Amino acid sequence: MRFCFLQFFLFILLNAQVVLAEVKASNSVDEFSALPSWLSLVHYKKNLLGNYKSSIDTDSFFLAKNGKTSPKAELKATINLFNSDDTKKKCLFPARYKLLTKYFSLRPYPKCKELKKFYSDIQPAGVSILFTDAYMNNPSSMFGHSLFRIDTKRKGTQMLAHGVNYGASVDETKTNPVIFAILGLTGGYYGTFTVKPYYDVINTYNNIENRDIWEYNLNFTDEELDLFVAHVWELGHNMARYFFFSKNCSYILLEILDAIRPSLKLSEEFPFHAIPLDTIKAVVSRDNLIKNIHYRPSRQAKIRYKYKQMNKRQKKNYLELIKDPNSPLDDLTSKESVGVIETAYQFLQYELVKHEIDLKTFRKKSFVLLKRRNSYKENDLMKELKAGNNPAKSHESRRLSIGWGLNNNKSFESISFHPAYHTLTDDNYGLLMGAEIVFLDTELRFYNENKFVFQNLDLVRIKSLSPVDEMFNPLSFKISSSVERVVNPKSKDEGYISKTEFGLGKTLKIEDNFYLYAMLNNSLSLGGFMPHNSSYSVGVEGGVLLNLSPVALKLSSERLISTSDFSAKAKYAGELGFHINKNFSLFMEANIKDNYHRDEGQYLSGIRVRF
Amino acid sequence: MKKILVLSALISVLCAAQAYAVDSTGCGLGSLAWQGERGKVAQLFAVTTNGTFGSQTFGISSGTSGCDPNGTITGGTRRMAVTFLENNLDQFALDASRGEGETIETLAGILKVDAKVLGAKTKDNFDYIFDSEDVQVLNVALKIFEIANA
Structure with a gap:
């Protein structure tokens, strides 16, 4: 009987505890x-x-x-x-x-076989957020891309770590660029997570796309790391609608960081659009979040860096060697030869990836080079590229300009704004020299005779001045599309046109911060304000870009032939930026149009603030 | 005329959108580069167990990802080493010819041997490991296992 009672008592006690736990839970739910x-x-x-x-x-x-x-x-x-x-x-x-x-x-949590395997494959030691930088000759890649790396405690190097990438899942074979753009903007694609070995990430970005990778190691506790890996596992089985501007690769990463450390409040800073580099800046700005920063240059950057260090004889031999791997290195010492051969091999790798040589040629040439390299005991004495300009320290992306100007002797005040991103006369620390990308640049003017006018809306403006050298031969280009207020040279009336311009050319590098370029431009202007409603022009443009921090100077002149004498015969432009700091500068602009002796001059100066 | 203006502006917007889409690579198109070949490891196993060698040869490594369909580095020492070499063969070839570099350090970690020693051995045996320009990755791997333990 006592036994029974005891049992009963225990039963009650046990139940009471369960009930108690549930009550406690329901309160706290x-x-x-x-x-x-x-x-x-x-x-x-x-x-x-x-x-x-x-x-x-x-x-x-x-x-x-x-x-x-x-x-x-x-x-x-x-x-x-x-x-x-x-x-x-x-x-x-x-x-x-x-x-x-x-x-x-x-x-207790069950034993999960697949999850356990995930942990044992990954062997997590920490988390880094990665930023892949701009690639040459593609200004819009300045926005960059970001992904995570789960650092590994495996023996060896972080090549054995894993990248965690979030991207739109697109069937390349079933889409064309227009559909891609529309679906991308409207959430027509789903974003999915992929986990890949870090050496794959390196191959993709450093070696195929030739983009630098910046690794920002996060200061996570063991508990946070554990939660991070578990959360990646949770998300890895699911998808979110993908929007290129707002809910994109970089934005979701911020939500993940917030999930691990809610006090960060990163994602709420980006309710409308998330530019990858801006999200990195937000991450870097948080206290106690970044432990270390590490730079992994692209293959192209490494090749350029080595080439720059070569002496004249090395350069000459190198340029022969990349054409003929058997070319004798007669006038070089062993020490000088080693670096030349190694760099030549890297250049072959570059050419293969760019499809400039086929696989068979690559194998043949590289085999010869590597055998030659192997015959030397010496090591390459040239320095490795280890440091770069941290893009997280570049200027902010929104720009407000206030200025005072003259338009054919009529004075005005001007206010203009763009939400993104960089012009050639901005401070270019951490960004690509010669690359310009501007979205939705809008200018309003207030003339002193009390007239308020909408001056222009540049939907997009891209300019890429990518220098040609002995190894690389890129095309420079520009594309722009805008609605502008223009002066009718005959009547001096003002009205609006819609203008699209496209140009191709070449850029020459005199120094790292001094470019000369020439371009052939096409432009089409449409609008009822013009005679015949349209005008088409072909122009030859030459220009100079000089970046002597804190001053950036851009000069250009263009000769044009047009279908209508509404368009100018020649254009001269100059722009100067003087940077007080990366986000604050003074500027001066002059635009002179020569149109059959009816000259038109626009001058503007003022201040620019980036925020 | 207003219509043309609007149309032109609209076309421009589309172009702009496309420019963004193309460039936010990774955000958009970049993810395509991530799609590895499914079942590659299974395939690799198949060829290994059949006693023949994989078809991956010198120089393919960049761009083709022969990784696990689940995307993680997995398996025992040898399988990991083969997969690593398969994906990094052309970089490894350079490092082997000079006896040092990131891929040698990584491989030494996988094989649990000293990186300096492995570097010296691969440099000394470069002609043996890379005996022809059509060398195949499994051959390279087997020779490395041999010299690493020698």
Whole structure:
């Protein structure tokens, strides 16, 4: 009997504890479901009406039917899952378990075979956020791309770490650029996560696309690292709608960082658009988040750096060697030869990737080179490229300019703004010399006779001055599309035209900061303001770009032939930026048009602020 | 005429959008570069167990990713070493010819041998490891296993 009683007593006691735990849980479910750590782990964002909605779009990420919009329902469903027998599902949500088990009494986490394998393959030692820099001759790549690396504790190097990339999942064979653009902007694609060995990342960016990689090692605790890997596992099975401007590769990374350390509040800084480099700047700006910064130059940057260090004889021999791998290196010492051969081999690798030589040629030439290299005992004495200008320290992307000017002797005040990104006369620390990209540049003018006018809207303006040298032979180009206010040279009336311009040319590098260029331009102007509603011009342009920090100077002159004498015969332009610091500068601009002796001059000077 | 103006502006916007899309590589197109060949390792195993050698040859490494379909570095020492060489063969060839470099350090880590020693050995045995311009990755790997343990 006593035995029975004891049993009964124990039974009551046990039940009471369970009930107690549940009561405690139900009280705290309300509270807990509103905590940033829960909200950010399920990627909830508040919309304008104050309702929650998760950024993740696949049903499998939610356990409650209304889980996408209800943090509380999702929390309840998650707690229920962890107290159920559904091992398979539990194994999909290790990060949620790690978080919830600190606050709720949950059953022990099951042994998950696949998850365990993921950990043992990855062997996590830390997390880095990576920024892949601009590639040559592509100004818009200045926006960059970002991804994560889960650093490894495997023996060897971080080549054995893993990259975690988020990108739109696009079937290349079934799309064309227009559809790609439309779907990309409207969320027509889903973004997915991919995990790849870091050597694959290096090959993709450093070696194929020739972009530098910047590695920002994050200062995560062991617990944060553990949660990060678990969260990547959770997300890896799910997708979110992908928007190129807003919910893009870089933005989602910020949501992940917020999930690991909610106090960072990174994603809320980018409600409308997330430029990858801007997101990196936000990450770098947080206290106690970045441990180290490491630079991995692109193959092209390494080749250029080595070539620059060569003496005259080395250069001459090198240029012969990249054409003929058997070319004798007669007048070089052994020490001088080694670096020349190694660089020549890297140049062959570059050519292969660029499809400038075929695989067969590559094998033949490289085999000869490597055998020659192997015959020397000496090491390459040239320095390796180890440092660069940290792009996270470049100027901010929005620019407001205020100026005072003269338009054919009429004075005006001007205010202009663009949300992104860089012009040739801005401070170019951390950015590509000779590359310009501007989006939605708008100028308003206020003339002193009390007239307020909309001067121009440049939808996009891209200019790439990419220098030609003994090894590389890129085309320079420009593209622009704008709506502009122009003067009718005959009547002196003003009106609007829509103008599209495209130019191709070559750039010569005199010094690293001194370029000369020549371009052949085509431009088409449309608008009822003009006679015949349109005008087409062909022009030859020559120019100078000089960057002597803190001064940047751009000069150009262009001769044009047009279908209408509405367009100018010649144009001369000059622009000077004087940088007080990277975000604040003074500027002067002059634009002179010569149109059959009806000259037109526009002069403007003022201040520019980037923020 | 207003129509033409609007149309022209619209076309420009589309162009702009496309420019962005193309460039935010990685954000958009870049992800394509990530799509490795599925089942490569299984394929590799198949050829290994059949006693023949893989078809990966010198110089293909950049661009083709012969990695695990799940995307993680996996398997035992030898399988890892083969996969690593398969993906980094042309860089390894350079490092082997000079006896040092990142790929040698990595491989030494995988094989749990000293990087300096492995570097010296690969340099001394370069002609043996890379015996022809059509050398195949499994041949290279087997020879490295041989000399690393010698």
